[in-house]
Amino acid sequence: MALKLSDYKTDVHNDWCPGCGDFGIVNAIQMALAELNIPRDKAAIFSGIGCSGKTSHFINVYGVHTLHGRVLPFAQGAKIANPEMTIVAAGGDGDGLGIGAGHFVAAGRRDVDMTYIIFDNGVYGLTKGQASPTLRLGEQTKSLASPNTNYNVNPIGLAVTSGFTFIARGYSYDIKHLKDLIKAAIRHKGLAFLDVLQPCPTYNDINTRDWYAGVDMAEEAQKRHSRIYKLEDTEFEPTVHFNEESELNEKLSQALIKSLEWGDKIPIGIFYKNELISRYGERLTDRIPNFLENPPAKQRISSNGKPITNVSKLLDSFEV
Amino acid sequence: MSTDITWLIGGPQGSGVETGANIFSRVCAEMGYQVFGKREFYSNIKGEHSYFAVRVADKKIHSNLNEVTVMVSFDAETIFRHYDEVMSGGALIYDSDLEKTGTDDVHSLDQIFKSRLHKKLEAKNKPFTISGVLEMAKENGVNLYPVSFRDILSKLAEEAGDPKLKALIRMFNVIGVSLSLGLLKMPSDFLFKSIENIFSKKPKIAEINKQAANHSYNFATAKFNDFNYSLPGTKKEPHTLLVQGHLGTAIGKLVCGCRFQPYYPITPASDESVFLEQNQILEVDGDRPGSIAVIQTEDEISAIGMMIGGALTGTRSATCTSGPGFSLMTEALGWAGINEVPIVITLYQRSGPSTGLPTRHGQDDLLFAINSSHGEFPKIVYASGDIEESFYDTCSCFNYSDVFQVPVIHMMDKFMSSSVVTCKRFDPTKVTIDRGKLLEKIDGNDYKRFAFTDDGISPRSKLGLENGVFWNTGDESDEYGHISEDPLERIKMMDKRMSRLELIIKKIPQEEQLVSFGIHDYTIISWGSTKGPIIDALEMLKKENIDIGFVQFKLLHPFPTDYTKSLLKDAKTIIDIEANYTAQLSQIFKQNLGRDVDYFILKYTGRAMTSTEIYDSLKKIIENKANKREILTHGA
Numbered sequence: 038m039a040l041k042l043s044d045y046k047t048d049v050h051n052d053w054c055p056g057c058g059d060f061g062i063v064n065a066i067q068m069a070l071a072e073l074n075i076p077r078d079k080a081a082i083f084s085g086i087g088c089s090g091k092t093s094h095f096i097n098v099y100g101v102h103t104l105h106g107r108v109l110p111f112a113q114g115a116k117i118a119n120p121e122m123t124i125v126a127a128g129g130d131g132d133g134l135g136i137g138a139g140h141f142v143a144a145g146r147r148d149v150d151m152t153y154i155i156f157d158n159g160v161y162g163l164t165k166g167q168a169s170p171t172l173r174l175g176e177q178t179k180s181l182a183s184p185n186t187n188y189n190v191n192p193i194g195l196a197v198t199s200g201f202t203f204i205a206r207g208y209s210y211d212i213k214h215l216k217d218l219i220k221a222a223i224r225h226k227g228l229a230f231l232d233v234l235q236p237c238p239t240y241n242d243i244n245t246r247d248w249y250a251g252v253d254m255a256e257e258a259q260k261r262h263s264r265i266y267k268l269e270d271t272e273f274e275p276t277v278h279f280n281e282e283s284e285l286n287e288k289l290s291q292a293l294i295k296s297l298e299w300g301d302k303i304p305i306g307i308f309y310k311n312e313l314i315s316r317y318g319e320r321l322t323d324r325i326p327n328f329l330e331n332p333p334a335k336q337r338i339s340s341n342g343k344p345i346t347n348v349s350k351l352l353d354s355f356e357v
Numbered sequence: 358m359s360t361d362i363t364w365l366i367g368g369p370q371g372s373g374v375e376t377g378a379n380i381f382s383r384v385c386a387e388m389g390y391q392v393f394g395k396r397e398f399y400s401n402i403k404g405e406h407s408y409f410a411v412r413v414a415d416k417k418i419h420s421n422l423n424e425v426t427v428m429v430s431f432d433a434e435t436i437f438r439h440y441d442e443v444m445s446g447g448a449l450i451y452d453s454d455l456e457k458t459g460t461d462d463v464h465s466l467d468q469i470f471k472s473r474l475h476k477k478l479e480a481k482n483k484p485f486t487i488s489g490v491l492e493m494a495k496e497n498g499v500n501l502y503p504v505s506f507r508d509i510l511s512k513l514a515e516e517a518g519d520p521k522l523k524a525l526i527r528m529f530n531v532i533g534v535s536l537s538l539g540l541l542k543m544p545s546d547f548l549f550k551s552i553e554n555i556f557s558k559k560p561k562i563a564e565i566n567k568q569a570a571n572h573s574y575n576f577a578t579a580k581f582n583d584f585n586y587s588l589p590g591t592k593k594e595p596h597t598l599l600v601q602g603h604l605g606t607a608i609g610k611l612v613c614g615c616r617f618q619p620y621y622p623i624t625p626a627s628d629e630s631v632f633l634e635q636n637q638i639l640e641v642d643g644d645r646p647g648s649i650a651v652i653q654t655e656d657e658i659s660a661i662g663m664m665i666g667g668a669l670t671g672t673r674s675a676t677c678t679s680g681p682g683f684s685l686m687t688e689a690l691g692w693a694g695i696n697e698v699p700i701v702i703t704l705y706q707r708s709g710p711s712t713g714l715p716t717r718h719g720q721d722d723l724l725f726a727i728n729s730s731h732g733e734f735p736k737i738v739y740a741s742g743d744i745e746e747s748f749y750d751t752c753s754c755f756n757y758s759d760v761f762q763v764p765v766i767h768m769m770d771k772f773m774s775s776s777v778v779t780c781k782r783f784d785p786t787k788v789t790i791d792r793g794k795l796l797e798k799i800d801g802n803d804y805k806r807f808a809f810t811d812d813g814i815s816p817r818s819k820l821g822l823e824n825g826v827f828w829n830t831g832d833e834s835d836e837y838g839h840i841s842e843d844p845l846e847r848i849k850m851m852d853k854r855m856s857r858l859e860l861i862i863k864k865i866p867q868e869e870q871l872v873s874f875g876i877h878d879y880t881i882i883s884w885g886s887t888k889g890p891i892i893d894a895l896e897m898l899k900k901e902n903i904d905i906g907f908v909q910f911k912l913l914h915p916f917p918t919d920y921t922k923s924l925l926k927d928a929k930t931i932i933d934i935e936a937n938y939t940a941q942l943s944q945i946f947k948q949n950l951g952r953d954v955d956y957f958i959l960k961y962t963g964r965a966m967t968s969t970e971i972y973d974s975l976k977k978i979i980e981n982k983a984n985k986r987e988i989l990t991h992g993a
Contacts, residue, residue: 049839078823083666086831094828094839099820101669102830102840103662104692110619110659114666117650118617118674119821140662143655325637325648334670334821336647338614339790344752346612346647347640352782355598357386 042071049094056246058209058235059088059156063095065212066125066154069219070098075123083112085128085137087163089156092127106137109144109153116151119334120318123223124151131161134170134190144228145199149317152222152229155192156209158237159244166240179242192232193296193308197289203229204275204292204309208265209236210246214305221307227316234265234303254301268295268306277311285311360390360415362426362541362586365442366533367408367435369465370401373530376555378409379777381534382599383551384543385413386779389593393418393889394777395965397993400624400715405465406434408993411777415591419743419889423969423991426586429537431506431529433458433487434465437474438993440490445498448584449491450536452529453503460485502540502581504573506532513572528569535570539577542587548574596782602774603629605744605783606703606767609751610675611639611649612785615701617674619652619663621682624716625774626705629677657682661689661702668698669829671795671819673755675701680709680722683766687730690764694734696829696838697807697815697854699758699765699793703751706770706885708963717963718771720885720936724944726766727914735857737761738914740768742872742888745780747773750911752788753869760793760864761857762814768913772886772936772965793817799824805836809849813856858915867920870912879979880906880928882954884913884942886965887934893968894975905932905975910942918949925950932978934958936966940986957986964992 045067053059070080080098084090086105093100099122103111112126133141133155144153159172166180170190177184196204203225207215215233222229236246247253251264268275273295277288292309321328339345364381368374375396382392393412399405410421424444430436433455443449460471475485481496483489491501506529514522531552538548549567556563607629610618620630634651641647654660660676667674678686683704693700704726708719726738737757741747747769758765794816806827808815815836818825828838833850835841841850862870874892883891888909895905906928908921925931933943933954938961943954958974960966970989977983 047839076823077826078821081820091840094830097826099826100828100838101666102828102832104689104831107658107662107689110654110662111666111669114617114619114663114668114674115670115820116666117652117663118667118672119670122670122821139655140659143659321650324634325650327646328648328650331645331647333616333648333650333667333672333674334819336614336616336672337641337644338616338647338673339792340643342789342791344612344614344785344788344790345642345644346614346785347642348608348611348783348785350640351608351611351636352598355600355604356782357383357593357597357599357779 039074040071040077042067044077045070045097047095047097051095052091053088054239056238057088058158058237059092061209061212061215062154062156062233062235063092065215065219066092067096068212068216069223070096072216073220073223079121080123080125081115083108083115083124083126085132087129087132087161089127089129089132106132106135107140108132109137109140112151113144113147113149116149117317118332120150120329120332125223126151126153128155129169130155130157130159130171130192131169134192134195138170138190141195142199145196145201147317148200148202148228150226150228152219152231154219154231154233156235157192157232158235158241160237160240162237162240176243179240191296194293196230197292197296197309201230202227202311202314203307205230205307206232206234206305208234208249208305210249211265211305214267218307225310226312234305249303264301264303265305266302268304268308275307275310277313280313360413360588360591361418362588363410363412363422363424364537365408365410365425365428365439366530367406367430367439368432368530369403369434370398370405370407371403372432373527374407374409377530377534378411380531380548380551380555381537382411382777383554384538384547385411385588386597386599387547387551388543388588388590390415390588390591391418392599392777392779393420395421395772396775396777397964398716406438408435408439413588418893420893420968421965423967427537427540429533431533434463436487436490437463437466438470440494441497443494443497443499446500446585448500448502448540449494450502450504450533450540451491452506454505454507456486456488456491456503458487500584502536504536504576509569509573509576513569516572517568522565525565528566531566531569532573535573536577539574540581540584542578542589544590545571545574597779598782599777599779600744602744602776603632605741605747606677606751606769607632608783609748611636612788613673613752613755614790615649615673615675615755616647617650617664617667617672618676619654619660619667620676620678621654621657621660623679623682625707625771626677626679626682626703628774629703657685658689661686664700665689665693665698668700669820675703677703677705679705679707681712683722683726683729690736691730691732691734692831693764694730694736695732695831695833695854697762699762701754701758701765701767703767703769705774706768708961714963716771718936718965719961719963720770720887720941723768723884723913723937723941726768727945729766733851733855735761735763735854735861736914737763737765737861737912738768739765740885740911740913741773742885742909742911743780744773744776744778745783748783749787756789756791757861757865759795760791761861762793762817763857768885770886795819796822796825806838807834807836807850809836809853812860813853861915862917865912867917870917870920872909872911873924874907874909875904876908876924876928877904877906878929879932880908880925880930881932881934882908882910882942882946883934884910887936890966890968890971891934894971897968897972898975903979913942913945916945916949922950930955932956932958932975934971936960956983958989959986960989962990962992967991
């Protein structure tokens with residue numbers, strides 16, 4: 038039976054600020070799940086801590102609201118133990134690129150088949166607007182006592198150099214485009230990363246909805262009605278087509294260069310996609326041939342309360 | 358006459374001390390002896406001093422003694438550090454080429470040790486050389502057996518017609534072991550068998566080593582025939598294993614169905630994970646092969662996060678770590694607590710604080726484990742006393758975590774992990790698997806993961822189960838798992854979770870909570886690996902018609918207060934024995950029973966206790982000559 042969009046919504050009261058970009062992301066996730074017709078009990082949303090951490094409570098599939106910065110370890114553990122699950126991890130930019138940056142890099146290297154969405158708004162909203170890792174050097178958002186003293190992390194660039202195999206950016210007020218990106222990310226067999234630009238109407242008074250819309254810009258740009266443009270509307274080709282170092286390097290470096298564009302022109306869409314390298318699950322089958330058919334969560338371990346794992350040979354090898 | 362000897366081998370790390378000790382231990386075990394071996398080493402890859410003391414007896418033994426019967430050394434440092442441990446009438450086999458070596462020639466001898474040694478040598482007017490310490494040993498009644506290890510290699514090379522063998526100093530360990538066997542009049546066939554076994558994957562190396570062994574063994578039997586101790590062999594107990602410390606918990610995990618172990622490398626815990634990965638494919642009765650996924654993570658925070666993720670899918674999941682790693686895990690431990698996720702953390706303690714003595718023993722982390730993570734939530738802290746026990750306890754820990762839906766911290770330590778012992782073959786048929794209220798099927802569409810129930814435990818769904826959708830959060834939640842800050846709901850949820858502490862005490866059988874080895878006027882309380890040396894010390898005292906009681910605590914949190922109180926009502930003097938400074942068990946004991954401990958026997962040198970030391974201290978206590986805190990110091 039096909040599921041409706043409403044089946045993926047919970048009746049939990051949403052306490053995000055009016056106009057928050059997070060709403061668009063939750064809607065897009067729900068729409069993507071519905072359009073992919075993923076059964077509710079075969080999907081799990083893992084989330085970190087912060088405003089975005091509440092995401093899992095608003096979506097009517099398994100929801101695991103974890104710890105600050107730790108969403109990726111929790112999510113990867115679940116996916117490795119039960120590869121049948123569709124797993125979407127979600128968290129803020131502080132969560133994923135500040136306290137959780139080590140996990141971000143390690144997860145990229147591992148490339149477990151799931152989707153990771155960063156709600157990227159440049160501030161720590163729930164603790165009243167401190168600078169997040171994506172806020173640019175020298176910028177002073179509303180509640181900062183003085184301009185930001187740190188250089189910003191480039192989320193797309195970090196993903197490119199960490200081994201992610203699907204790297205994209207969305208904009209939370211372009212829900213349809215974002216929904217399509219999430220669908221592509223979920224379908225991707227590997228770790229997909231989505232950096233979602235998401236204005237914080239309460240604390241980020243620089244990268245506002247109007248700013249992204251380009252209302253402050255000159256006449257010419259205003260014709261575009263936005264700073265944001267879509268990579269798919271350009272010649273940019275993100276996909277790695279053949280498994281050669283030159284091709285790989287070209288696609289990685291163009292993604293990196295593209296990720297540096299900011300200011301008057303901000304690209305969204307898919308920056309990099311590589312479906313040619315082996316996935317973590319497959320790498321595990323090199324060690325454990327039947328891993329994917331008989332993963333940890335599917336294994337029988339007892340019969341009538343007695344263990345059925347036979348360690349006789351192992352014990353024999355230690356017997357004297 | 359009963360046999361009970363201690364053999365010690367030492368040398369630089371990376372020179373094959375462990376292999377030598379494994380060969381010796383295996384030979385003794387094959388000959389029917391009980392073996393208790395303990396390895397000591399520095400936090401270093403190559404060059405620093407390491408040694409292995411193997412006690413061999415024809416009765417069950419559980420610990421080391423202070424005195425060494427036979428010491429074999431192929432480097433100078435071992436002689437400098439251990440010469441005074443060899444007993445009167447014992448033997449010291451050493452490389453005669455080292456006699457002129459001075460303390461300053463050994464760069465790995467630290468200044469602190471050197472000045473202590475120099476003082477001793479000065480007092481006896483001896484030179485600061487190997488000859489000097491050997492003279493001291495001789496004056497102590499030690500028999501010296503000088504052998505030029507290089508000569509043995511040269512003669513071997515000559516015999517084999519292969520001059521390259523002359524330079525094979527890698528074989529000094531096998532030469533040392535073989536000389537010992539010759540000295541102790543042990544049959545050589547077991548030696549060759551044991552070498553074959555240890556080098557089973559390298560037949561060429563096995564062959565050369567066998568030649569060296571044969572040559573050295575014959576050398577010793579021809580020349581050393583005035584030694585009073587021998588190991589002729591004894592009746593072998595059927596179904597005896599020779600195992601290293603981490604195998605109890607590792608094989609326990611395989612048997613009880615742990616299928617997921619994320620971990621981050623740390624001494625002395627990672628041996629367990631490495632072993633599990635080496636044996637990751639599992640034979641399963643009546644089913645296709647199973648497996649355990651052992652995942653090396655980026656840090657311990659990730660290890661516990663992944664473990665929790667795995668556990669949420671219904672997979673029995675665990676990790677294995679030591680103090681510093683466990684420190685990093687504590688935030689997520691609280692998350693598992695509030696979300697009632699069954700996980701097992703095997704905690705191989707070492708000496709802290711911070712990096713502390715990273716390769717040395719300690720029982721420093723009991724109170725830390727009990728109080729780990731902020732906030733209040735139920736957890737179980739459970740301690741094993743020896744390797745055999747740790748197999749069964751591991752299986753129990755998984756049952757506890759499933760049945761009570763709480764995290765379990767299984768306390769192990771470095772002493773156990775680097776011991777090599779004979780023990781009874783683990784018996785998987787004695788193990789039961791109880792998954793508690795884990796659901797395989799759910800009807801209807803109003804499942805509540807944290808439903809209020811009579812016993813405070815909710816039926817548990819798992820990720821992927823139809824109709825079983827739930828929410829988890831580190832926030833306080835309602836029955837569905839959605840965030841709730843309602844004050845009255847908070848009370849109900851706290852009461853629900855915390856009621857488990859009482860339930861645990863009620864439901865876990867008393868014999869699994871603590872083990873009583875008898876109660877007397879003087880009774881010892883202790884926990885963990887001190888069990889072995891305590892039992893052996895009590896045995897020694899019994900021979901002198903001195904009876905001392907002993908209660909080994911296994912369930913340390915929640916604490917079995919009432920049972921302990923009733924058990925110890927007739928014990929007049931309580932002696933607490935622990936490998937830490939603050940006598941942590943005594944603190945819980947006092948807190949729960951309101952009773953003071955009378956004496957403490959404590960050790961925090963990073964070296965495990967010997968039964969000799971405990972015996973000596975207990976004697977002092979009985980003779981009313983002891984300090985309130987007896988601090989033990991034995992061991993290099």
